[in-house]
Amino acid sequence: MIICDGLTKTFGSITAIQDFSLTIPDGCIFGLLGPNGAGKTTTMRMLSCLIRPTAGAAQIDSLEIGKKEDAQKIRGMIGLLPEVPGLYETLGAYKNLDYFGQFYGVPKQQREESIRTTLTNLGLWDRRSEPVGGFSKGMKQKIAIARALIHDPKYIFLDEPTASLDPAASKTVREYILELKSRGDTILINTHNLSEAERICDTVALVKNKIVKVGSPKALARGLFARTVSFTLQKIPSTLMKDISCLEFVSQAQVKGNQLVLNVRNPEEDNPRVVSWLMKQGLQVQFVTEEEHSLEDVYLKLIEEGGQ
Amino acid sequence: MRWRNAWIVMRKDLDEFKKQKLVIGSIIAMPIVLGVVLPLAMFVPMVTMVPLERPYDVDGLLQIGNLPDDASAPWTNQTVENASFNATVFNHMTLMNTHLSNCIIDSCVLENTTVMDSTIQNSSLSSSYLMNVTVIRSEGTGLDGRYILAVSSSLVFTKTKPSEIDLVLPMMFNMVLMIFIIVPATLPTIIATYSIVGEKNNRSLEPLLATPTTDGELLAGKIFSAFIPSMGSTLLAFTLGVVLLDVVLIPKVGYPLLPNITWILSMFLLAPTACLMSVLACVLVSSKVSDVRAAQQLGGFIVMPVVVLMLGVLSGFIFLSPVIICVFAGLYGCLDLGLFYFAKAIFNREKILTKWT
Numbered sequence A: 001m002i003i004c005d006g007l008t009k010t011f012g013s014i015t016a017i018q019d020f021s022l023t024i025p026d027g028c029i030f031g032l033l034g035p036n037g038a039g040k041t042t043t044m045r046m047l048s049c050l051i052r053p054t055a056g057a058a059q060i061d062s063l064e065i066g067k068k069e070d071a072q073k074i075r076g077m078i079g080l081l082p083e084v085p086g087l088y089e090t091l092g093a094y095k096n097l098d099y100f101g102q103f104y105g106v107p108k109q110q111r112e113e114s115i116r117t118t119l120t121n122l123g124l125w126d127r128r129s130e131p132v133g134g135f136s137k138g139m140k141q142k143i144a145i146a147r148a149l150i151h152d153p154k155y156i157f158l159d160e161p162t163a164s165l166d167p168a169a170s171k172t173v174r175e176y177i178l179e180l181k182s183r184g185d186t187i188l189i190n191t192h193n194l195s196e197a198e199r200i201c202d203t204v205a206l207v208k209n210k211i212v213k214v215g216s217p218k219a220l221a222r223g224l225f226a227r228t229v230s231f232t233l234q235k236i237p238s239t240l241m242k243d244i245s246c247l248e249f250v251s252q253a254q255v256k257g258n259q260l261v262l263n264v265r266n267p268e269e270d271n272p273r274v275v276s277w278l279m280k281q282g283l284q285v286q287f288v289t290e291e292e293h294s295l296e297d298v299y300l301k302l303i304e305e306g307g308q
Numbered sequence B: 001m002r003w004r005n006a007w008i009v010m011r012k013d014l015d016e017f018k019k020q021k022l023v024i025g026s027i028i029a030m031p032i033v034l035g036v037v038l039p040l041a042m043f044v045p046m047v048t049m050v051p052l053e054r055p056y057d058v059d060g061l062l063q064i065g066n067l068p069d070d071a072s073a074p075w076t077n078q079t080v081e082n083a084s085f086n087a088t089v090f091n092h093m094t095l096m097n098t099h100l101s102n103c104i105i106d107s108c109v110l111e112n113t114t115v116m117d118s119t120i121q122n123s124s125l126s127s128s129y130l131m132n133v134t135v136i137r138s139e140g141t142g143l144d145g146r147y148i149l150a151v152s153s154s155l156v157f158t159k160t161k162p163s164e165i166d167l168v169l170p171m172m173f174n175m176v177l178m179i180f181i182i183v184p185a186t187l188p189t190i191i192a193t194y195s196i197v198g199e200k201n202n203r204s205l206e207p208l209l210a211t212p213t214t215d216g217e218l219l220a221g222k223i224f225s226a227f228i229p230s231m232g233s234t235l236l237a238f239t240l241g242v243v244l245l246d247v248v249l250i251p252k253v254g255y256p257l258l259p260n261i262t263w264i265l266s267m268f269l270l271a272p273t274a275c276l277m278s279v280l281a282c283v284l285v286s287s288k289v290s291d292v293r294a295a296q297q298l299g300g301f302i303v304m305p306v307v308v309l310m311l312g313v314l315s316g317f318i319f320l321s322p323v324i325i326c327v328f329a330g331l332y333g334c335l336d337l338g339l340f341y342f343a344k345a346i347f348n349r350e351k352i353l354t355k356w357t
């Protein structure tokens, strides 16, 4: 379990992150979302014991990130994928992984086995000795992810893991992340990719140099937006907007083409009443759909508000 | 401090170098070119210019050395001072402050005399210089000589007059030895800046810092990876240089001159401290600079204390004696300690990630 209590980091006069307090339970995928410069990388670095917080504290499995003796143990439990892959470009994929296995103290045999499996899965086993400098961005990113996992860490911190991957590779990585979760690992992800966060994260925290909002992607959307339903009609008479104001449960109405978009309090009860009212007006209802709010809507709305 | 981790860092760095054929090439070639090829190019002509002695032929020399039965003795029972003789036979004479060449000397007393290409028999010698002389059944002390063939004699040679080659050799050795101090101080600038600035530019330090490796282990690894190859290739060139110089010089001087105590002290005290100084200077410079070439130049600049020594030696102001070597090694050792203290202070995770630009 990761418990953050008022983590704050300032660089001179710049506050990268302030008062970051939350708890990340074991076995979940936790996403940090935020615009550029929101302090995501800084937070991740503090939790990886790479930089010290200016104020506040955090514990990982009741080890203090600020304590020197604990920091070393914590680093051994974490697998970090930094923003930039930072591979040794002149060395092959095998050597890159092998040296990190050694730094993490993975026994030789286990190292060999796990590197072989990983590189085979990545389709890079045959090219294991080629200098990785010649590999594509995506291939490097995959090797860097494999490097973060070489010691089978309990906590996995991924800073924009799919940033340079093609859709197929992103999908592979996402599936892999879900698989890691099913093994009980705890995963912290920094990302700009909202649909990705929506798909894989159990909980997300929107940050903009402080925590703006925390919750599951669905709950965040629910809490922010009234539920919207759109009724597709064959034809919309011009008087409809005026007439509909008599329905007291409709808080907002809008016409978009031949769609009538309504904000209703309780769609399960209110929708049938709208439909029968429309039919009474002699209008034909073709589709009724609930409009889902994506994490993107939530994000844009909150970040805009959070910026003020 | 787990040395194993430092060792892994070094192995990784060396593995990276292996791919840089040019870097490896210059690290191995530089000491050999400067410390072996260049000195030999200087020594061989010098050594060959001094006329080669004729080969020892014991039987032949004894023949020359045995006085002919009818040897006439134009000078007997006399004392000769401040004179010079060529191709003369001396018998029962006392010779002082005299120069003799191609002479046969029998039953004489020689003092302060230079004898060349001659034979001396049944004589008593003191404070004289003998060159290419056969000495039979004689005794003497305070002698200086070259290519002496003594037969049944008790002669005590102590140098009274240095020969020409004796004057030149120490100067030459001094210069060559200086190369074996400058080179190990220069090589780390190639390696250390590369291994630190390179990693910095490549952003590969962050994943490395995220491992349980400590700052100290990482610093030690980086120091090793510059120090060990630099000293290794210097030692290789040093050994090669010593052997080849001896091969060239033994025929002239008759015994191996190198390695002497000065050279050994220099190689194992002064060179390592100078090398370490350069390594640490480069670590410090690399933290501030993000261009390998700029770091190399600045690193070279910080090796000033070595340049001071070099200028002293080249100008003849400083002569590399065991004492001087120890003094400078101690001086460099102190500088090393100071630099290490600074390097340790800046080589810390947080600073590397946030301050090293």
Ligand SMILES: Nc1ncnc2c1ncn2[C@@H]1O[C@H](COP(=O)(O)OP(=O)(O)OP(=O)(O)O)[C@@H](O)[C@H]1O
Residues within 6 Å of the ligand: A011, A014, A015, A016, A017, A034, A035, A036, A037, A038, A039, A040, A041, A042, A043, A083, B353, B354, B355
């Ligand atoms: N070493 C540093 N020195 C000074 N300021 C820094 C340093 N590192 C980060 N910052 C500042 O801290 C803030 C947060 O940076 P951070 O890299 O954590 O953002 P981020 O959320 O990861 O952004 P991105 O999405 O672009 O990766 C930024 O304003 C940045 O300029």
Ligand SMILES: [Mg+2]
Residues within 6 Å of the ligand: A040, A041, A042, A083, A159, A190
């Ligand atoms: Mg970032």
